[in-house]
């Protein structure tokens with residue numbers, strides 16, 4: 001808890017864009033305006049902050065964006081912000097503009113930057129979890145996840161039409177460099193026969209046995225979901241290896257950035273709106289540094305220090321769920 005009266009704030013989006021980020025920006029801006037707080041938008045995340053790409057916003061600046069994917073503030077990944085000197089410069093720029101607090105909408109890397117800013121300079125910060133990966137430490141949910149899963153699930157439904165019509169096996173690769181969440185949820189929701197997490201090692205024999213069991217029991221086609229992992233495209237290698245080892249033919253479909261775009265779902269719009277609103281009220285109450293999390297079904301503010309870290313592996317009990325339902 002801290003006591004500085006907040007009169008002026010800035011908001012930025014950082015890391016990969018996610019559907020619903022615009023809803024959070026809108027809520028931050030409109031709540032600030034309603035409460036008599038001056039609000040600034042920072043373009044292109046921390047990169048834009050270091051370049052002083054800052055402009056004042058008002059209620060009209062966020063009109064007609066609630067339904068739009070991406071982020072009107074644009075975003076970036078900013079390796080420079082790992083350096084102490086860059087963070088010193090960022091605080092200098094914010095102070096020069098009389099900005100009292102910074103709201104960061106992003107994932108784990110963006111949160112680490114924000115929290116370090118507070119630790120080094122006591123600059124008031126608030127985090128809003130925004131990434132399709134749903135892997136922010138300390139929150140059960142991140143803005144954009146529901147939309148991304150919905151997009152990927154609908155794509156798999158379409159692929160299934162072709163798979164069934166041609167009696168084909170498909171490897172459908174979904175996003176998630178370090179996170180299993182999209183693969184698991186899409187696997188369950190699209191009735192996948194198998195889910196591959198490359199970082200856990202690829203058990204070709206197991207994939208083959210699984211698909212063969214399906215064929216032997218009368219399945220016409222199979223869908224395997226592959227988590228993207230470190231580098232997109234792993235599915236091609238898996239498909240080729242299965243052919244070489246077992247003569248098993250398959251096709252590959254990589255969903256890629258289609259999963260990051262598009263209209264946010266109602267869940268993403270609602271949670272993002274509440275997170276943006278709560279963040280401004282937290283600042284007004286002196287409740288910072290903190291993060292607007294989603295825990296046990298509710299949007300709840302948490303101390304920032306509880307939201308910096310690496311989330312536990314995600315696969316239980318969902319891994320078992322996907323497996324048992326795929327027979």
Ligand code: F6P
Pocket residue numbers: 015016017131132133175176177178228260
């Ligand atoms: O934003 C998260 C994420 O979409 C990951 O799931 C994915 O692996 C990564 O970003 C891709 O990042 P980029 O768009 O910078 O290639």
